[in-house]
Amino acid sequence: MRVGLFIPCYVDQFYPGAAIATLQLLEKLGVDVTYPPDQTCCGQPMANSGFEHLTGGCNRLFIDNFSGFDYIVSPSGSCVLHIREHLHDEKREAEAKEISHKVWELTSFLTDVLKVQSLPSRFPYKVGVHQSCHGQRGLHLSSMTELVAPSFSKPGSLLAMVKDLELIELDRKDECCGFGGTFCVAEEAVSAKMGKDRVADHLRHGAEYITGADMSCLMHMEGILKRQGSQTKVLHIAEILNSQ
Amino acid sequence: MSSREKILAAVGQNKIKEEMPIPDIAPFEQIAYDDPIAQYETVLGNIGGKAHRVKSYEDIKAILAEKYDGRTQRVISLLPDLVDITSTGSVYEVNPEAHQLADVELAVIGAHFGVAENGSVWVTEELLGHRAVPFICQHLAAVISADQIIDTMHRAYIRIADGKYGFGTFIAGPSKTADIEQSLVLGAHGPRSMTVFIME
């Protein structure tokens, strides 16, 4: 099984730790992982702003970088969802389609493809899970409170394998953090308020760490935690699953 | 071209061309409660109403007499069996001038059936004397037969599928509002209370 590692641009630039943990975790599980060095961005920031027509360059680049892999794995539900739903190229439509079906978000790749049953990790802290909307509602990484359906959580089942980790309950299990790409600056007031409320829910329940499968939401919440001078930290789920 | 033609032409032009048959709703009609009467009582209680199981009209009169007095308050009944408690001692006679209903304290009506899932009763205008009766009175009481409590709205519409009525309504509990800070207040414009007598 040849796996291409897809690291979103902002993770590459600002959160290399999350990317390194993803790589090491996959290697630990015996996966043959390669990181194509010329990758940049999935194109989502433009597309969500209404400029999907400007994403041709990103799409071409993505196809160039990731064709030929059995799976493409990424530690970001949001970027994976974008590729799954919107990757296209008029000249290479079949290839684009094939790639979009091979892209997996990290935690679901671990639970559904690798079918991981146990992990050698330990993380002795109280942890709150942020359900990122695109991963949850878009990729169905976990059940949604709005729907009448059985309850499950792919990130949750993985965190349950981590020794000494204590998961906290939240008042609102799956409310959006308010990041929303360019929404975070275009709608500054509402975005920041949503972020503050989300963080407050975690703090109220004693979270020492806030984790999730999407670094962008965590970046948003980290920005608020830091501004408030909080001791609580954010960590991508890969970093917890990879911890010893 | 009239607006009618204009709208119909635009709709015809723009409507979905793909065929979508009307889905089958029969599976929903199978939904049933173990004890529909108990369910009915619980739901009606939850929505601010009150159900009483009774064995006779005498039981109903006794319960109503605790709160209402036809001699000092205007009480009307559409049911011949309950005329004893009314102000006139007779069945309410239809008066097209609905405004004369403004001072009715209690109105007692019959209902075709009750619906367990939402605590409602189904009434049509023949049962009301005037369409305004169950809305304008200060308090409303309805009498239904225990074997006329059905499970769900799907079954309700099986019952009334071919019914001919000029006006019919499902009434579920007293009139209510929560428009002021979501504080529930019973008696918004219509009845302040709703009592349903389930005749066994």
Add this chain to the structure above:
Amino acid sequence: MNTGTKDHAELAGIFNKDEDRVNWHDETLWWIRAKRDKIVHQLPEWEALRETASKIKFNVLGNMDTYLMEFEAAAKANGVTVHWAADAKEHNEIVHKLIAEQGVTQMVKSKSMLTEECHLNEYLATHGIEVIDSDLGERIVQLAGEPPSHIVLPCIHKKKEEIGDLFHMHLGTPSNMADPQFLTETARGSLRETFLTRKVALTGVNFAVAETGEFVVCTNEGNADMGAHLAKVHIACMGIEKLIPKREHLGVFLRLLTRSATGQPQTTYSSHFAKPRAGQEMHIVLVDNGRSVQLGREDFRNSLKCIRCGACMNTCPVYRRSGGHSYHTAVAGPIGSILAPNLDMKKYADLPFASTLCGSCSNVCPVKIDIHDQLYKWRQVLVKEGYAPTGKKIAMQVMAKTLASPTMYHAAGKMGRLTIKYAPFAVSNKLNPWYKERDMPSAPKESFGEWYAKNRK
């Protein structure tokens, strides 16, 4: 409400100046969302019911012309007069004519978002007709001189003290009296007088049955019935999308509507109007006002399935924290943001961007409208049609160019990280909206790409 040229972000910014009020607004609506969750989880068939309702509405959108004619014929046979209005103006003129024919200058009206959409009250006021809204929430915002901020809960943005002040000014209640029970009782008394004296009553329509020509109006207060049954003339105004094929389908929709809206099993009154009562006139006004255009927009036609339950507003984290008025359109929230651009792309170009695309709206929608996907699609349309601000256009072009080239991306990445590390003022300043309440991530010394090049291969 005249909001001038302010867009959603600005209006939401103003709303957010009072954080306590935002918390209160958010929690009140969340409480309703929680009630909705509680009741829908009691129905194992809930998702199947949504799917069925969505398909019935799909069928309606494919046969709307036939159903409209069927409905018209049945309603006429029932003794109801049917009117057709191509737009808001014609709708208002029809209603005005019907009132004028009675030689009166007053009308009582129960809740109808369609008449809000058409600005009927303002129109009638300019023609000397006084309209009194009888839904308590609508009456309150009417006294305040504001439009409703929510389609089901019109004055959800108002605190009881503010309502107490309004009642003190307009209805003579004692000052500083803010008890909901007392205020409701006052409104009851005042509106009872209105119901008893109005010759013409207007109501909205929740569902219209093509097969039978009847229409259903749902209220908790009983105000639609009080108006209609006491008046000589009943005018019911409906958008053409309110149709459903058969009476039996009401079972599906009534089960979904109120559970989604307020978490109740059903509204107190679900009234089926088929024929006028003896001596009464009944009129139905069928209104298009852009609906046939929306029907032709393949990506957006599903929005016409909407049954106006308001669940998408209650669940929307943006709506809860920005208030209904920030949407500056009759129907606020996520659904309003996909309906409004159809009416006026320029005026409502901001609304599809007033969302994080979190998708909760689509999940609660009882007719399974793909609301958040439509918000995404409207963004593409609005940008293509030229409604994006120039600054944003340029920024996006630069971004697209940079991200399409690995060389440029790597260079920009280095610069970006250096900027954060060594010149915090460059980004951490008041001009950057991110920085107002949030810090930037600390800059790592190298990117993952750089680390990988050193540590693997």
